[in-house]
Amino acid sequence: MFDTGMIYEAKSVPEAVQMRLAHPDAVILAGGTDVLIQIRSGKLAGRELISIHGIDALRGVRQEEDGTIVIGSLTTFAHISSSPIIQEHLRVLGEAVSLVGGPQIRAAGTIGGNTCNGVTSADSASTLLAHDAVCELTGPQGARQVPIEQFYLGPGRTDVRPGEIQTAIRIPAASWKGCQGHYIKYGMRGAMEIATIGCSVNVKLTEDRMHLDGVRIAFGVAGPVPMRAHRTEEVMRGAALTAETVRRIGSGVLEEVHPRDSWRAPKDMRLHLCRQMAEDAFVEAVKRSGGEIRE
């Protein structure tokens, strides 16, 4: 038995919005793989819950006419990885979420929960950030869209306002077309492990596949919330695909990340990981784009 207060069950988005307004202190419950754990541990014990688990309209991946990939907030990790749309256009995201926990967690945990929890180690976050994903939030005034970078307000805090729930993650065509990416999760074990550092890099090459048209680099656990290495991205635009470029990406990100010491790993180790993983993920992304790194 869970130690909770009343549990309100929403069957539709408008119903969820009404419940959010009527019970502002209630905790939103999606797949429950964070919330129900925190009820067991006592952190959220006794709280009222609004279960959105039954809003089937928020499950699934679809594509809009202009190419935008829309992932309903209740889509589980397992369903993201197995979605043909994701496999064809956004393989790196399918791969990233297949590294979450174990199979049972991936069958229950949702992408909405993984972003709304505001956790820096969330395995979907860096890849979403690296693709300029947009969060769709629906409230009493209708839907609004927030770029995911602005959606993170601080550790454990996201821009979900009173009366709102997150209804979708949107990835515009311009954010994935012609891009290939790679995500690396470093953990102490191969599964059932929270990332020590997560790094997602994607590149778009020039037509001759000799230069970088653009590169986007994002990290988890390199700061209080998932973050981008914007300055390095800016500097590297147009760079040739050389070993020197790889090294400059590694040293560039070191100027931007600010990981901390924790019982999982000391700061120095995390810094080392940021550099190495950015380089490795970049090299793999270039390879996936059909490019070649030369001396």
Added chain:
Amino acid sequence: MSKQYKLVTCTINGEEKTCMVDVRASLTDMLRGEYGLTSVKTGCEVGECGACAVIIDGECVNSCIYLAIWAEGKHITTIEGLNRPDGSLSDLQQAFVDETAIQCGFCTAGFLMEAECFLEKGKIYTDDELRRLLAGHLCRCTGYDNILRAVRKVMYQRNGLPQPEEAETLIAKHAPEWRK
């Protein structure tokens, strides 16, 4: 808090059932308490060990972190549903016995549900893939190797393929003299 109850109807091991549950109940609570399905174990209760795993609409899920009220309209399978009509063991259960993949048995039902779930897809997985597929389950007794062996054996059997040579036999065959 005033008590809150709800009628939940779902299909459990092929039979439609209805009961009144406390909305705060986990699916583990409902399966064990209302239906006596005690193969569903109460281990960590925080999603780490897999002892409570059941199949819901074709997917293996930890029932300890799943609300009983979410089961409405769902198809749920527990180990009790794997037994053949005459009560004999399934091929997978028998393989666990034959390969000594069970010691205390606390983790066994969870492993069986997980393996049933992915073996159903009829694919052949490498050992590394099998390890990843079984990674959501803890076993404190067997050291996992026998579990892996049992699952692999049934995977080949069900796909009508001969068993691959075990690593040991390969080593015995090809190892240099001094290692034998």
